[in-house]
Amino acid sequence: MSVLPFKSGGYRFVEGVFQYSAGVAAEPGYRIVRVQFRAPVPLEEGFRRIERIVTAAGRPLTAFCACELRSPAPFTEAGFTAFNKIYVGTLERWNIFDGKTNPIARSNVCPAIAPPPEPSFHAFSYTEAATDAEPSFVIAGSGEAPEGRGNYRDHIVSLGDVSPAGIREKARFVLGEMERRMGALGFGWKDTTAAQLYTIHDIHPFLADEIVRRGAARAGLTWHYNRPPVVDLEYEMDCRGVSVERVV
Incomplete structure (x- = not known):
């Protein structure tokens, strides 16, 4: 897995697909701060609030490094692609996404009960300067299918099998993917x-x-109690090592 620096953000990232990276880690001299919203904030308003919070912290918008989204229901493959093109539009304006490589780690999941009416932010992370910072990282969410294969359905582990054995196999794949992404950044x-x-x-x-x-x-x-963001995926995880978190 390729790990690339994003110098203007103060972090490095595991190269992923166009809509997100596989994970981020603060560079020396920086730490990751996670901010959770008390209730989901619709995407457009969420970006505005993130801009205010990051700017108020004295950081450039390129310090935005990870986010956790909530969507109304799992997308079709085509719907997911269409949503991602809208999502990355703001990242382009913020000089984060260059049209090809996206450094932002992301999770996007769908509450099975009382979902938001539209895609919304649950939480986000950004970097801040800190000379004494402990290493920090955020690993993007992964379902039970490898990414970058053109579609999910043809590569889903134990497709359609929601028996205990099937869910176990899905979990094994996802746990392995978490370990692979963390390992690329030097963590476990x-x-x-x-x-x-x-x-x-x-x-x-x-x-x-x-x-x-x-x-x-x-x-x-x-x-x-959420579903992954694409129809037929059944199991997802993400993880992080972050010492500074707050709720707004």
């Missing part, structure tokens, strides 16, 4: 401060053996 589960899981299926049959034993719940596990 021991460095995480939070892990988030998104599925509507029962995880208890494999929670101990597949998640806890490998260290993925070392800081606890936040289970959101």
